[in-house]
Amino acid sequence: MLSRTASNLFWMGRHLERAETAARLLDVGARITLLPNTEEGYRNEWESLLRASGAQNDFAEHYGDRINQENIESWLFFDKENHSSVASCIERARESGRIVRTALTNQVWDALNTAFQELRQLKARPRAELDTALLTDFTTRHGATVRGAINATQLRNDGWHFINLGYSLERADATSRLLDVKYYVLLPRVEFVGSGLDNYQWQVILRALSAHRAFHWAYGGEVTATKVADFLILNGESPRSLLTSLYEAVWNLDGLTRRYGESVPSTASVSARKTLEQLMARDIDAIFDEGLHEFLSWFISEISVISNAVHDDYFSGRM
Amino acid sequence: MSYNEMIESGEVRPPYAMLSDWVASMPAEMRQMKQAEAEALFRRIGITFAVYGEGGDPDRLIPFDMVPRVFMQSEWRKLERGIKQRARALNAFLRDVYSRGEIVRAGRIPARLVYENAAYEKAVVGFVPPRGVFSHIVGIDIVRTGRDDFYVLEDNCRTPSGVSYMLENREIMMRMFPGLFRNNRIEPVDQYPELLRRTLASVAPAKCEGAPTIVILTPGHFNSAYYEHSFLANLMGVELVEGSDLFVDGGFVYMRTTQGPKRVDVIYRRIDDPFLDPLCFRKDSMLGVPGLMDVYRSGGVSIASAPGAGVADDKAIYTFVPEMIRFYLGEEPLLQNVQTWTLWKDDDYKYVMANLKDLVVKEVHGSGGYGMLIGPKATKEEIAKFAELIKANPSNYIAQPTLALSTSPTFVAEGIAPRHVDLRPYCLCGDRVELVPGGLTRVALREGSLVVNSSQGGGVKDTWVLTE
Numbered sequence: 053m054l055s056r057t058a059s060n061l062f063w064m065g066r067h068l069e070r071a072e073t074a075a076r077l078l079d080v081g082a083r084i085t086l087l088p089n090t091e092e093g094y095r096n097e098w099e100s101l102l103r104a105s106g107a108q109n110d111f112a113e114h115y116g117d118r119i120n121q122e123n124i125e126s127w128l129f130f131d132k133e134n135h136s137s138v139a140s141c142i143e144r145a146r147e148s149g150r151i152v153r154t155a156l157t158n159q160v161w162d163a164l165n166t167a168f169q170e171l172r173q174l175k176a177r178p179r180a181e182l183d184t185a186l187l188t189d190f191t192t193r194h195g196a197t198v199r200g201a202i203n204a205t206q207l208r209n210d211g212w213h214f215i216n217l218g219y220s221l222e223r224a225d226a227t228s229r230l231l232d233v234k235y236y237v238l239l240p241r242v243e244f245v246g247s248g249l250d251n252y253q254w255q256v257i258l259r260a261l262s263a264h265r266a267f268h269w270a271y272g273g274e275v276t277a278t279k280v281a282d283f284l285i286l287n288g289e290s291p292r293s294l295l296t297s298l299y300e301a302v303w304n305l306d307g308l309t310r311r312y313g314e315s316v317p318s319t320a321s322v323s324a325r326k327t328l329e330q331l332m333a334r335d336i337d338a339i340f341d342e343g344l345h346e347f348l349s350w351f352i353s354e355i356s357v358i359s360n361a362v363h364d365d366y367f368s369g370r371m
Numbered sequence: 372m373s374y375n376e377m378i379e380s381g382e383v384r385p386p387y388a389m390l391s392d393w394v395a396s397m398p399a400e401m402r403q404m405k406q407a408e409a410e411a412l413f414r415r416i417g418i419t420f421a422v423y424g425e426g427g428d429p430d431r432l433i434p435f436d437m438v439p440r441v442f443m444q445s446e447w448r449k450l451e452r453g454i455k456q457r458a459r460a461l462n463a464f465l466r467d468v469y470s471r472g473e474i475v476r477a478g479r480i481p482a483r484l485v486y487e488n489a490a491y492e493k494a495v496v497g498f499v500p501p502r503g504v505f506s507h508i509v510g511i512d513i514v515r516t517g518r519d520d521f522y523v524l525e526d527n528c529r530t531p532s533g534v535s536y537m538l539e540n541r542e543i544m545m546r547m548f549p550g551l552f553r554n555n556r557i558e559p560v561d562q563y564p565e566l567l568r569r570t571l572a573s574v575a576p577a578k579c580e581g582a583p584t585i586v587i588l589t590p591g592h593f594n595s596a597y598y599e600h601s602f603l604a605n606l607m608g609v610e611l612v613e614g615s616d617l618f619v620d621g622g623f624v625y626m627r628t629t630q631g632p633k634r635v636d637v638i639y640r641r642i643d644d645p646f647l648d649p650l651c652f653r654k655d656s657m658l659g660v661p662g663l664m665d666v667y668r669s670g671g672v673s674i675a676s677a678p679g680a681g682v683a684d685d686k687a688i689y690t691f692v693p694e695m696i697r698f699y700l701g702e703e704p705l706l707q708n709v710q711t712w713t714l715w716k717d718d719d720y721k722y723v724m725a726n727l728k729d730l731v732v733k734e735v736h737g738s739g740g741y742g743m744l745i746g747p748k749a750t751k752e753e754i755a756k757f758a759e760l761i762k763a764n765p766s767n768y769i770a771q772p773t774l775a776l777s778t779s780p781t782f783v784a785e786g787i788a789p790r791h792v793d794l795r796p797y798c799l800c801g802d803r804v805e806l807v808p809g810g811l812t813r814v815a816l817r818e819g820s821l822v823v824n825s826s827q828g829g830g831v832k833d834t835w836v837l838t839e
Contacts (some may be wrong), residue, residue, distance in 0.1 A: 055627040101470040151592045199381050210629060254654065295540070312630050369627015 055369040057152045058214045062362065064148040064164075065218025068198055069140035073226040074128050075191035077101055078138070080260040082184040101233060101260075107134060121184065129187045130175065138191050142171050145198075157205040161199065169196035192262075210311055213304040217362065220304065222296035225355050230260055231284055232348045254280045261292050269362050281344065282336040293316040294351060301358065308366070320361035327354040374517050376440070377791050384836055386441040387780070389555060392439060394780065394787050402437075402782060405547055409435050412543050430770040434830035437547075438499050440779045440792055440812040444558075447836040448520060450513065450796070451806050454704035456696060458509040459648065459796040461528055461683045463699035467503035468497050468682060474698050477721035479693045485682065489736065492644060492679030495652055497737065498668050500677045501574040502802060506533075506641075506684075507675040508567070509798040513706070522709045522774065525791065526692065528684040529676055530641050531813045533831075534797050538563060538606075540833040542810070548705070556838035558808040559761035563797070567639075570801035575636045576670045578623075583636035585609045587739060590642045590658045606615045613806035614642075619662035622673045637673045644678050674684070686735045686769045687713060709774060715766035723770040727754050732761065745821065746775050776821055779832065781814055793814045793823050807837035 056301065069201045081101060102108035107127075114133065115123040117327075146168040149156055174182070174190065199219075206212045222308045228369045255275050259265045261284065271279045294332035331351070364370070377387040397405075413432050440684065442450070443507045467473050468485050469492075485491060510531025512524040541560055545552055568585065575583035588686045589600040591613050604611035616626050617635065625632035646656040651664040666672050682688065693704040712730075714717035723730060727746050734742040744757040761768050778789030796810035812832040813823035823829040 053629045054610050054612060054616055055629055057610075107653045139468065147592070153601045165415075308629075316630050360756060366629040369618075369632060 053155075053210050055367045057155050057365040058210070058369040060148040060154060061214040062218040062367075064145045064152075065215040066146065066222040067141040067145035067218075067224035068195060069219045069226065070136055071145065072195045073137055073140045073192055073222075073230075074141060075188045075195075076260045076262060078125065078128040079126060080256055082121055083256065083259065103233070104340060107136065114365070122179065125179075125182070125184060129191075132367050134202055137170060138187070139171060139175070142167055142191075142194070155211050157201070159201040159205045163194070165196040165345045167198060168347060170194070172253075179370040181259060210308060212262045213307045213311075214366075217301055217304040217308075220297045220300035221355055221359055221362075222303065223292055225352060227261060227284060227292050227294055227297065227350050228355070230257055232345060232352075233257060233283070247277045257284075263290060263292060268292060278336055278340070281339065281341075284356075285339065286336060288333075295328075295331060298324065298355075302328050317365050320358055320365050323361050324358045326352075327358065373789075373791065374515060374520075374777040375790075376777050376791070377614065377780045378517070379518070385494050385836075386446075389551075390438065390441065390780070392550065399786075400568045401799060405437060406782070408547060409455075409543055409676045412546070413539070414460070414691045426827065433825050434816055435473065435543070435818045436781050436790075436816070436832045437544070438780050438782055438787065439544065439833040439835045440794075440814075441835045441837060443837055444808075444839045447808055452798055452836050453521070453704070454511050454513075454798050454806055455804045456702060457511055457523065457692060458506070458699065458800055458804055460692065460695040460699050461509060461526060462504055462506055464695045465528070465677070465680055465683050466499065466503045467699070469505075469679060474695065475494070477698065479698055480688070481696050484687050484691075488682050488685065488688070490644070490679070490681030490685055492682070494664055495679045496667070499566060500575055504574055504800050505677040505680040507570055507574065507800050510795050511706075511798065513794045513796070514709075514774055515792075515794075516775055517777075519708055523692070523706050524709060524774075525686065525689060526684040527795075528680045530597045530706045531795065531797060532599055532641075533795060533813075534563065535602045536831045537797070537809060537811045537834065538602075539752055540831055544833045546729055553714055555835075556604075558836040558838055560807045560809040563807045564603060564785065564809065566799055566805055567603070568607040568609070570799040570803075571639055571673075571675055572635045573801035573803075574673050574675065576673045578671055579636040582765060584634060585637045585639065586617075586635050588612055588614065588638050588640040588642060591647070594641075596641065599673075603639075614646075614656075614658045614660050617660045617663070619660060619666055622666055622669055624660065624663060624666050635667065635672060638674045639673065642683060647672050647674070651666055662802065686711075687766075690769070711773045712770040714761060719770075720765055723757065726825070727758060729773060731773055732757065732768055732770045735767055735769060739741070743771065747820070773821070776823075778811070778813075779814065781816070781832075783816075783818075788818070790818070792832070 061148075099108050102111050107230045109132065111127055114131070115127065118265075127137065131137045131184055134140060146164050149161060149164045154162060170190070174187075184217055202212075202215060206215070242352050254277055256276070257265070257266050259279060263283065267275070267280065267283050270283060270287065283290050283293065287293045288299070289295060303320070305318070305324050309318045309321045334342075377383060377391065383391045409434060410680055413435060417625055464474065466477070466787075469838055471483075472485070474480050475485055493671070506528035508531060510527035515521050537560060541665065548801070551557075570577050570582050571585050585607070586609055587600055587604045587609055589597060591597070594600070603610050610616075610626065612626055612635075617624055617638075618627070618632075619625075619733045624635045625637070626635050642658050642670070645653045646658040648659045648661060648663040649656045652659070663672070663674075664678065667674055667678070669793055690708065690713060696702055696704045711721050714720045723732065727744070728748045728749070730744075732744040732746070745753065746754065749757070751774070776791040776793060779792045780787050781790040783790075792812050792814045794810050794812055796806060799805045812834045814830050814832055815821055815823045816830045817829070825831070
């Protein structure tokens, strides 16, 4: 397979996952605007979310401190200036798909192209007709359709591994960044830890990961920091946990290593496996002892090391 | 009066007999439904094209007319012989002008037109590509003016586009109107990709070991013909590469793959000569492959069409193609050229300038219906403006009479009406010279219009050859 083809498939997966992350942020962002406007306002929550997605300055540049539903929707869903907005991600995923059209089945292309065409129609509609629920539903629905078409129709070949590698690494990255929100929210207000407000924020994070109900199924009872963090970091049943995402990345890298044999370097596979082992060696108490933020920073940098290794191993077409 | 391919002396001609009933029996609602279906299919498949410099929707559809254009087999065989003859002569010419230049020495073609031609590529002088073929896909634009009168409008020896429409138009017609195909014996065209692959494999370089690795080289997904590039790559089962996917090492060309470098033997390039190799041609080219030409000249890779093939297809050389056929093949041309005035000759210049309102004037290197004047359709001001352009650089232009292009029945708002058409068949040259029975019929959808280019409001039709 051409290196460029592999790279486009990988980034198609990443952008599709990223679009869903943006939609989840949108959901949470909209919810935050419904909170009572206290002395501090809800800006703190909102900024922490933006900071998690690495975009607080960009947002401020465009909208200043006008944090309202319409601006949040514009930024997270429509805005082309925001490279992580739903629209940007769907357009890029479709562009990648178009470039490697021949590596996709008709069903996958159809699903991707339909998402893109409907996005264009959506953009043309008056904003008053669009509510947040419609936009998030749009994103998750199309995301699921594309995902389903990939699973149902793509050959289980190297291309399939690259798409899924993109999905899983992006998901690992997104979940750790969302968890890191806590760090920014709570940093100046240590006294809130364990308070009602603290727990409410953890719930917001669960919601942002569409894991609200799943959490209750898995743990029941009260939402506590330890339980939520355990669920999102170390629970192998949780579909978006760091463990699950990384495990899937390792599985796909192993698939490539098996397929390509020894002549192709497998530094990405080795490095992903090492990170997985280090992750599994921890329990949640150890992570809190170490410091959640420190742990997450380590994990995010590991994911970036693995992504770079994927690039070196497979996309550079090295001699 | 232009020739009506369906109706002659008040009677429906045999090739259109069945279609005439089919058209008459289709209710208007049905037609609209089918037209919408066809459009949805095209959009779904993703066959769209972008028009350079027009802006607007980058995913525009080329209009598709559902009434096929039909040839009887006997008509086609005649055309086929003429097309193959022309393709052979053009390749013989290219072989000649990059070696001894016999045709120039014999005084049949002025040296200036060949050796000072912008498309003449000094970098390949003395090099003979595998099987002596320079132009592997020759697209020959043909117009009809009478029952037996066919003229060649121009030759395309570089990278003629549009073959994907020939194939998709047929696919869509078969899908929408299977009955038409059951009840008629229409010669298939879907073997084209396989023939193209075989043709390209047959010109693999001598250094190639085993089955040749073929790739299509595209300028990228922003190119208006990108769909066609990926379509052909898919049907041939070869990789679609961009310049950055290829690199040169130790006298060979490799592509970057997930399993390391893989050697490439034949490149079907869809980028122009100047962009092929920044070390040899345009230094600012980001599309090409540095060092490609050295590998090419040392026989490490084949390029189709060969760099320099363009010298055979500009509009100045065009006037000499009948001469080439006599010179190299010792045959009389089976297809005629359109009478052409070359403006660098004084007599021709005087005649053309005095008769601009009746003539079609084209740039020697122009294409796509740009940079041309259609005298009878132009206003006085447009003619005066164009005359200034000609005066500034006469040798940049040729002129031809306004041809009465034949018409083929076409769906229009009021029902069915004759519209002007041309034809582009795609002749393949490798170890053999081959042609699939069909081509791309382009139709000028505006009433009275003679311009069939898709960039100027033209559409396309399926083209049938009926077995008798």
